Amino acid sequence: MSPDVTPGGPQQPDPEQWEQVLRAMLGPAADDAIAQMRAMGVDPSAMAAASGLPADPAALQAAIAQVQRMLATSGDEPVNWGMAHDLARQQAAQGGDPSLSPGRAREVIDALAVAELWLDAATDLPPSSGRPRAWSRAEWVEATLPTWRTLTEPVAVSLSAALADALRPALGDGPDGVLDLPGLPAGMPFGDPVQLLRGLGSAVFGLQVGQAAGTLAREVFGTTDIGLPLLDRPAPALVPTNVDAFAEGLDAPLEEVRLYLALREAAANRLFAHVPWLRAHLLDAVAAYARGIEIDVDQLEEAVRSIDPTDQTALQEALSGGVFAPRTTPTQQAALARLELALALVEGWVDEVATAAAAPHLPHAVALREMVRRRRAAGGPAEQTFASLVGLELRPRRLRDAAAVWAHLATTRGIDGRDAVWAHPDLVPTSQDLDDPAGYDARRQAEVEGSADLDRALAEILGDADGTVDGGARAGTGSGPGAADASDDEARDGSDGPSDDERPGGPVTI
Incomplete structure (x- = not known):
C-alpha cells in the first residue's frame, strides 16, 4: 500500500x-x-x-513543546547556562579528551615549578599563591565557566533589552499582551512576544557561550591565553593535550615548548595575583562596552529583507554575520580602546618577561616567542565566536609595541623599576608611550611638573579668594617670598588637590 x-x-x-x-x-x-x-x-x-x-501534527506539537521547554529553562537568566555548560562539554570532547594519567600531570606540574624558578630572575613579582594544575579540556571548561558568566552576562542583558525595545512596536500584542493564536496550546512562550525574545536570546547566548568556551578548550594552553584572567583566584594551569598539539610540527622539542608555555602561564598569573586593580579593570571595560549597546533598527530591517528564506546557506551566513549586530557608540569605542590597550600591555609584559626568563635555558626561546605572537595575532575560531558574541576581539593588536615599552623600562629602570609601574593605573604606559617608548620618562616628568604648576595656581586663587594667606595671619596683599611660600603650603594642606580628571590630559588610564 x-x-x-x-x-x-x-x-x-x-x-x-x-x-x-x-x-x-x-x-x-x-x-x-x-x-x-x-x-x-x-x-x-x-x-x-x-x-x-x-x-504529522502530533509529532510537530511535540517538537514545539520541546522548544517551549528549552525557552522555559532559561527562566529570567540572560544566558541559558545549563545549555552553555552542556554544549561546552560536548565541544571540548570532540576529537577525544581522555583523563590525564599521573605521569602526564606530573610533567606539567614539574614544568610549572621550573618556570617559577626561572621567573624569579626575570621579574620582581612573586609567584601566585594558587596551586599549579594540569587539566583535561573538560576540567578547563568547568574551572573557567564562572568567569565566562561574568564576561558575557552584561552584554547579554544589554543586548536583549535593546533588541526588545527596538522591536516592541512591531510585536503586535494581542489582548492582555498575549497573542491570540488559534490551534496552538495556551500558555506557550510564543504568546508573549517580549518573553519570546528573552527566551530566544537566553537560548542563543547559551549556545554561543557554550560554543566559544568549548572551542577554546581545544585551543588554549592555560588560563590566561586570551589576555583575560579566567580564574577568580590566579593559579597556573596547563592543558597538556593542547600543548602537545601545538608542539607538533615545530622544530623545538616538546619539553622546550612545554617549558616556554609554562613560563608564560606562570608570568601572567604573577601579574594578575599581585596587581589587584588589573582584573577588575579588564572586566569593567567589557561591562562598560555592554552598557552602551544599541540596536540599529534600520540595519536590522534591511538585513532581514535581504535574506532569501529559500537559500539555506545564505540564511546561515546572514545570521552568523551579525544580523542583530549592535552599533558601536562613542562610549563603547572608548571602552574598546581601553580594553585593547590593556590586553596589549598585559601580553606585552608576559611576552617580555617569559622570553627573558627562557633565554638562558631554552635554545628555541626566540623562535617560540615569534610562534606565539603570530598565533595570537591571527586568532582562532573560538576568538571569532567570542567576537561575534560580545563584539569584542580579544586580540592584543599592539603586542609588539607594548613589549618594546616594557623592554625599554627594564633597560632604563631595571627589573624592579619596570614592574613597579604596575603599582597604579596612572603609571602604566599609554598609547602614546607605545608609539614612542623612549619618551616615557619625559612624559611622566612633564605630568608631574604640570601638576605642580596647577597646585601653585590653585593655591594663589584660593588665597586671593578668601583674602588671607598663612592661615589668615596677614592680608592677601602681603608680599615677600615667605608669604608666597606659606600661602602655597597652606593651600595644599587645606585641600585634597586636583582630581585626576582636572590634571592636564586627564587621568592616565588603560
Whole structure:
C-alpha cells in the first residue's frame, strides 16, 4: 500500500498547521511573509519537510513543546547556562579528551615549578599563591565557566533589552499582551512576544557561550591565553593535550615548548595575583562596552529583507554575520580602546618577561616567542565566536609595541623599576608611550611638573579668594617670598588637590 501523502497525513506536514507556527513565531508580519513565500513558489509545509521536522501534527506539537521547554529553562537568566555548560562539554570532547594519567600531570606540574624558578630572575613579582594544575579540556571548561558568566552576562542583558525595545512596536500584542493564536496550546512562550525574545536570546547566548568556551578548550594552553584572567583566584594551569598539539610540527622539542608555555602561564598569573586593580579593570571595560549597546533598527530591517528564506546557506551566513549586530557608540569605542590597550600591555609584559626568563635555558626561546605572537595575532575560531558574541576581539593588536615599552623600562629602570609601574593605573604606559617608548620618562616628568604648576595656581586663587594667606595671619596683599611660600603650603594642606580628571590630559588610564 502506498503511504498516505494527503495534506496533514503522516508523510507530509499540514500547511495550515505550519502557517500557525509561522504566525506564532513572526507575529503580525506572518501573513505578509507567508504571502511572499507563496509568491516565490515556496510552500511553508515544503520548508517544514525539508527541515527534517516531524510531518504529522502530533509529532510537530511535540517538537514545539520541546522548544517551549528549552525557552522555559532559561527562566529570567540572560544566558541559558545549563545549555552553555552542556554544549561546552560536548565541544571540548570532540576529537577525544581522555583523563590525564599521573605521569602526564606530573610533567606539567614539574614544568610549572621550573618556570617559577626561572621567573624569579626575570621579574620582581612573586609567584601566585594558587596551586599549579594540569587539566583535561573538560576540567578547563568547568574551572573557567564562572568567569565566562561574568564576561558575557552584561552584554547579554544589554543586548536583549535593546533588541526588545527596538522591536516592541512591531510585536503586535494581542489582548492582555498575549497573542491570540488559534490551534496552538495556551500558555506557550510564543504568546508573549517580549518573553519570546528573552527566551530566544537566553537560548542563543547559551549556545554561543557554550560554543566559544568549548572551542577554546581545544585551543588554549592555560588560563590566561586570551589576555583575560579566567580564574577568580590566579593559579597556573596547563592543558597538556593542547600543548602537545601545538608542539607538533615545530622544530623545538616538546619539553622546550612545554617549558616556554609554562613560563608564560606562570608570568601572567604573577601579574594578575599581585596587581589587584588589573582584573577588575579588564572586566569593567567589557561591562562598560555592554552598557552602551544599541540596536540599529534600520540595519536590522534591511538585513532581514535581504535574506532569501529559500537559500539555506545564505540564511546561515546572514545570521552568523551579525544580523542583530549592535552599533558601536562613542562610549563603547572608548571602552574598546581601553580594553585593547590593556590586553596589549598585559601580553606585552608576559611576552617580555617569559622570553627573558627562557633565554638562558631554552635554545628555541626566540623562535617560540615569534610562534606565539603570530598565533595570537591571527586568532582562532573560538576568538571569532567570542567576537561575534560580545563584539569584542580579544586580540592584543599592539603586542609588539607594548613589549618594546616594557623592554625599554627594564633597560632604563631595571627589573624592579619596570614592574613597579604596575603599582597604579596612572603609571602604566599609554598609547602614546607605545608609539614612542623612549619618551616615557619625559612624559611622566612633564605630568608631574604640570601638576605642580596647577597646585601653585590653585593655591594663589584660593588665597586671593578668601583674602588671607598663612592661615589668615596677614592680608592677601602681603608680599615677600615667605608669604608666597606659606600661602602655597597652606593651600595644599587645606585641600585634597586636583582630581585626576582636572590634571592636564586627564587621568592616565588603560
